[in-house]
Amino acid sequence: MENNHTIIGHKIKSIRESKNITVEEISERSGLAVEQINSIENDQNLPSLGPLIKIARALGVRLGTFMDDSDDLGPVVTRAAEREANKSISFSNGATDARKHMEYHPLAKQKAGRHMEPFVIDINPEENPEFQLSAHEGEEFIFVMEGEIELVYGKDTFHLNQGDTIYYDSIVKHHLHGAPGKSAKILAIVYIPF
Structure with missing residues (x-):
């Protein structure tokens, strides 16, 4: 069963690739090491929110994009x-x-x-x-x-x-x-x- 680490790492990689941005460019834009970005994309490490926010900014997306399940615009209730x-x-x-x-x-x-x-x-x-x-x-x-x-x-x-x-x-x-x-x-x- 897929876990959220896999979902987030996979989403980051797919967004980066869809925008034709290299890991090196993300590194330069975010100030994070290439090795750290690779380990996140490959589901080896999920760091604190700070680095994920920097990656989101470097990709030009919201942090939530990495965690979104759907595109519901109305109110969301979580029981x-x-x-x-x-x-x-x-x-x-x-x-x-x-x-x-x-x-x-x-x-x-x-x-x-x-x-x-x-x-x-x-x-x-x-x-x-x-x-x-x-x-x-x-x-x-x-x-x-x-x-x-x-x-x-x-x-x-x-x-x-x-x-x-x-x-x-x-x-x-x-x-x-x-x-x-x-x-x-x-x-x-x-x-x-x-």
């Missing part, structure tokens, strides 16, 4: 049972020893032309997280549904508990993860101007 049953997308945190620290459950894959990407994200606990800060255009809103998280934002670190929210400009280098040893569930809405 709780459907969200739990649907395949999630796993992103790495950039650490060499941890490939999956977040499970993303997209909430609007069927909505075509969207400018926001809403997710419920399950964050797995890490005792000693190693991560790389990333930045991209846009804004993010986080609501902590369960557990505790930390957001490293520039030189500051914010600790958030259940019920807390944070809204920030994602152009500032940042990284979101569970508080040390803690798991969490959050609602994240990412806005990326197109």
Whole structure:
């Protein structure tokens, strides 16, 4: 059964090829290494959202294009049972020893032309997280549904508990993860101007 890593890698490659753009051109436009782009296209690595956003910009498409299921222009309802049953997308945190620290459950894959990407994200606990800060255009809103998280934002670190929210400009280098040893569930809405 095909997983979402395969879907995203395949879509990136097919969009790039349909536009007659080489991997080297994407690398130049996005600032990402050719090797990283190849590993994403070949389903070897699904990085954090930052690199995917850079690839989307380099291709001239919305981030959601990589995750879209259909072209529904009307309202999209995602029932709780459907969200739990649907395949999630796993992103790495950039650490060499941890490939999956977040499970993303997209909430609007069927909505075509969207400018926001809403997710419920399950964050797995890490005792000693190693991560790389990333930045991209846009804004993010986080609501902590369960557990505790930390957001490293520039030189500051914010600790958030259940019920807390944070809204920030994602152009500032940042990284979101569970508080040390803690798991969490959050609602994240990412806005990326197109």
